[in-house]
Amino acid sequence: MRASKWLADRQFNFLIGVNLLVVIVATWLSHGQFLDIDNLQSMGGQLPELGLLALGIMLSMVSGNGGIDLSGVGLANLSGMVAAMLLPHLVSADDSPALYTAVFVCIVVAMGLIGGFLNGVVIAKLRLTPILCTLGTQLLFTGIAVVLSNGASVRVEYVDPLSNIGNGTFLQVPISLWIFIAAVVLLGWVLKRTPFGLRLYLMGTNPKAAFYAGIPRARMLIVTYGMCGVLASLAGLISATHTSSAKWDYGNSYLLIAILIAVMGGVNPAGGYGRIVCVFLAATVLQFLSSLFNLLGVSQFFGDCAWGFLLLASLAFAGGERVRAIFGIGGATLKTKAPPPPASTGR
């Protein structure tokens, strides 16, 4: 009965349930202030940076073979910083604000693409483990940012259209949230409806089979990490415009939170599985919780504690298979090395 279509994806049900629950409890506790337009906009404006980074983590995880992109935050900061430093030499901010903004966006995204391709090429061609490669590039990107800026904040020239990306709203919804939603929809379509998406999931599930099926591993990896880079740079674009500055250590705590969101969203760190809508819902529930705690004036440490509790709860709901995947014993090794633990059959 549980296998009926409505309950097919327990992760999805769990996340929807928790989201609803948090919103209801939050509204009740804050006497409705939680649903105040100001608070909704504030939360909507805070969500995209982390959300985009989590999408990048998800993509790299889905690609399998221990895929992960640790360089996202570093690349985000570097992209924004390079654009902020380069642009005054190219376009005058006062004469043509629209052109200024357009070029800024182009430079940021181009930086993301370059950084992402760098990761992809190193992983695909030099066959370096993703975790090592991206750890290296993370230090590289951060290091370049420190050298470029001497460790200080780099100011982003203030022009209205550019500042609007991080601070403005369209139809009462923050523009940065529109960008995030567009990324979610586009990426969801790519993963679900295009041959690329199908191949990516196949490659993540079973690299060997994918190889014999003629899926071009190297090209797939380069494109995937390129996309991760672009997602990171979009996060960088939003943070740079939001704060009117770029700094090498901005968001240094985001990496682990982004990984947390991806895992809580049910992405299989061993590769081959991950639903974008679940990652989106995981990101929203974390944002709801953190804003709720700030509204109530509760310590941030309590917030961290609640996140940890949620992650455990989501693992408990996800069932044995996913838990096994998360603790690093992939299905393949299980079958060859040890019989499945009896606990999972007890249900």
Place this chain on the structure above:
Amino acid sequence: MKLRKLGTALTAIALAAGAIAAAQAATNETIVTVVKVTGINWFNRMDDGVKEFGKANPNINVYQTGPGRADAAQQLKIIEDLIAKKVTAIAVVPYDPPTLEPALKKAMDRGIKVVTHEADNAKNTMVDIEAFDNTAYGAGLNERLAKCMSQQGKWAVLVGSLGSRSQVQWADGGIGNAKAKYPKMDLVEPKLETNNDGERAYQVAKEVLRKHPDLTGFQGSSSLDVIGIGRAVEEAGKVGKICVYGTGLPTEAGKFLESGAINGIAFWDPKLAGIAMNKVAQMLVDGKTVENGADLGITGYNKVTVSKGPGKGVIVRGTGWVDVDKTNYKQYPF
């Protein structure tokens, strides 16, 4: 069954949060202090000040919050949530002042009073509070050093980083003071860099002692400078022969204060800074301004200097540094 378990857990959380919410719903005037990071001694001490202010003003709802991890992004999120919460005033110790500029501007646009601390380069603030004038602070340290050195002999100055504006100002304040008042004091090494690193400070101090065996005074700037100097002085067996003064934290420097390798340290008390921020925020809420020479009724802020800041706001400077030596460092648990 699963649902029931989850329900129980969430109800427990909800009840806990509800109790907190109820406790805070009593008043609608709220001043929130946002620090760089919570859970470290320095800001725990500031929290003491905020709580003390709250106790003295029961009609105002005050509390301190801050990110669990030292990250400008996390601090920014907290500020944004507070703006959405429509608090009356925000008192913030920015992790990185430029990062918060747009958010603080937004806060002020919405009528929230903004007070900052340790951010004399912040444009979007109404009042920035500095514990003291940096030059005067450096001169104050130097004055104690001169007394210990009987106003003569060779001495050296260390700074954590030449890029750190306040530290260089402290050093220059000390150097200027000696030059003007004590002609017999011979500055042999002006502003050696220690990279804000105790180990590096130790190496630098050792080199200085080798180069100038008859040196009798050190003035440090970064809070780690005195630690490194103290170690070098102890190792050279010159405790009592060399005077060491500088910025330091009582818990870190305590060991060397006891042994006499460090003669005295100075710092500002975050507790008093916390009270001062809240006090000024309350004054802004009441529509008052801080006048030059005003008495905030807090030790070290009895006669403040008001000057124009880089933006529309003003900078309020106290004389709130604390001189500490072996006899009284234990009173400051941070």
